[in-house]
Amino acid sequence: MSLDSPSIALVGAGAMGGALVRGWIEAVRKGGGLTLTVVEPNFDPELERELDAVGAVLNPPDPGPVDVVVLAVKPQTFAAAAEATRKFVGPDTRVLSIMAGVTIDTLCRELNATRVIRSVPNTPARIGRGVTAYVASPACTEEDRALIEQLLEPLGTVEPIAAERLMDVVTAVSGSGPAYVFLLAEVLAAAAEQEGLDKDTAMRLASRTVAGAGALMLETGETASTLRKQVTSPGGTTEAALDVLASADGLGPLLRRAVSAAAQRSRDLGKR
Ligand SMILES: NC(=O)C1=CN([C@@H]2O[C@H](COP(=O)(O)OP(=O)(O)OC[C@H]3O[C@@H](n4cnc5c(N)ncnc54)[C@H](O)[C@@H]3O)[C@@H](O)[C@H]2O)C=CC1
Ligand SMILES: O=C(O)[C@@H]1CCC=N1
Structure with a gap:
């Protein structure tokens, strides 16, 4: 998808803000344009070069109120x-936040804004394979939502969420979720080492297994449950492992506690 030449002020361009810029650069390559003001003490010079190469206008003098302000600083820095x-917010400006926990009410109040979108991306956005969930304030129009989806789509799929109270669990599942999967690869490799494999082979096998399983789920469109059953032979090795993982103190209750802790942290971040 191309970009309809919006003017954007991006506040914070670290890991996630940088991923957004990379996505917009790809979109502009396909058509349209972009006027971008970046407020970031350490903006990646490679992104500056790429923005220039696709003909985007970077840091125009006196940008004034813009079409969209994007907040991608840490919640603690907000x-x-x-x-x-x-100074970037006028009556027609939409505010798009990716900050964990920070509520629409806080964003409206602190920025004198009404048309606010709170979203939660995740790090596979760096390769366009993320999922971004969002909820819009009541003042947002259909056009606002369409514009925001256009800005988020380069990161991967986009999921509208029905109510803001659900954004804390969304943050705990898809926002933080990649870290749980990476931890799975790490602990699987550690277990392999304990069973006798050397460190490098253990890590290669574990990471290819996690990556391959994720790609299989994505590319076949089959459910996780179906794919799990395909691996599990009756009386076989997988069944022996799953008996441990699915036990009363296994992975289910553990992840339930982990997601609950993350959702609670999201709520707490919103109270600061
Ligand atoms: N990393 C992740 O997996 C996800 C992060 N988020 C949210 O995205 C936001 C950004 O996270 P990351 O990109 O991971 O953090 P990051 O630390 O990589 O980026 C934050 C950037 O803000 C800049 N910054 C600090 N103070 C500033 C200021 N006063 N004005 C302008 N820029 C300033 C920093 O230099 C840094 O580059 C956070 O609010 C986080 O909750 C949401 C979903 C997933
Ligand atoms: O850990 C965090 O607070 C951020 C939000 C979701 C993923 N990273």
């Missing part, structure tokens, strides 16, 4: 960043 952000 209060400090808010003051410098207000």
Whole structure:
């Protein structure tokens, strides 16, 4: 998809803000344009070069209120960043936040905004394979939602969420979720080492297994449950392992506690 030449002010361009910029660069390559103001002490010079190469306007003088303000600083930094952000917000500006926990109410109040979208991307966005969930304030129009989806689509799939109260669990599942999967690869490799494999072979086998299983699920469209059953021969090795993982103190209750802790942290971040 191309970009309909929006003017954007991006506040914070680290891992996730940088991924957004990379996605927009790819979109502009396909057509349209972009006027981008970046508020970031350490903006990646490679992104500056790429923006220039696709003909985007970077850091125009006196940008004033823009079409979209994107907040991609840490939630703990928001209060400090808010003051410098207000000058980009006018009556027609949409505010798109990717900050964990920060509520639509807080964003409206701190930025004098009404058309606010709170979203949760995840790190596979770096390769366009992320999933971004979002919820819009009541003042947002259909056009606002369409514009925001256009800005998020380069990151991967986009999921509208029905109610803001669900954004904490969304953050705990898809926002933080990649870390759980990477941890799975790490602990699988550690277990392999304990059973006698050398460190490098263990890590290669574990990471290819996690990556291959994820790709299989994505590319076949089959459910996780179906694919799990395909691996599990009656009386076989997988069954022996799953008896442990699915036990009363196994992976299910453990992840239930982990997701609950992450959702609670998201709520707490919103109270600061
Ligand atoms: N990393 C992840 O997996 C996800 C992160 N998020 C949210 O995305 C936001 C950004 O996270 P990351 O990109 O991972 O963090 P990051 O630390 O990579 O990026 C934050 C950037 O903000 C910049 N910054 C700090 N103070 C600033 C200020 N006053 N004005 C402008 N820029 C300032 C920093 O230099 C840094 O580059 C966070 O709010 C986080 O909750 C949401 C979903 C997933
Ligand atoms: O850990 C965090 O707070 C952020 C939000 C979701 C993923 N990373």
